[in-house]
Amino acid sequence: DLGNTRVECAETMEMYKTLDPWFGIEQEYTLMKPGRVGEKPTVPLGFNEDGSEPAPQGPYYCGAGSGAAIGRAVADEHKMKCLEAGVKISGINAEVMPGQWEFQIGPCRGIEMGDHLTVARYIMLRVTEKYGCICSFSPKPKEGDWNGAGCHTNFSVTPMLQDRDR
Secondary structure, eight states: OOOOHHHHHHHHHHHTGGGOOEEEEEEEEEEEEOOSTTSOOOEETTSOTTSOOOSOSSTTTTOOSTTTSTTHHHHHHHHHHHHHHTOOEEEEEEOSSTTEEEEEEEEEETTHHHHHHHHHHHHHHHHHHHHTOEEEOOSOOSOSSOOOOOEEEEEEOHHHHHHHTO
16 A cells, blocks of 8 residues: 555655646556456457457557547547546547557646546546446556557656757
């Protein structure tokens, strides 16, 4: 159990507040087909019903159309619900594996980044209830030669931006 790491983060942000830290987070996730109740799902949305694998990775990334943008209704509704809730969501895109997506949070200043990301994740879990699928934030939700999912951080402070203008 990690405990309340927010307190330590708030202290760190206060210590460096003159640098005006800005964050952007790219949260990848995979929409999964429900499995047995109480067990971790193992089959991503978009994988074939007969158990065979879909076409290899590639055409799904930033794709459009029913054969490529699998789960778009979930991603779109999530984005809209986040905007309605005041979450600083700045974009979405389909990722490399079928049923895999990403949403971007930010730019955010200081500790508010964690708040916006946490609420966005919660909203995603609620939206997937409506669509009968499960959101996995697992780094490797599907074994084999399938893309993993991550959470990438973009970061800058005022001196970095000033250096850019020189």
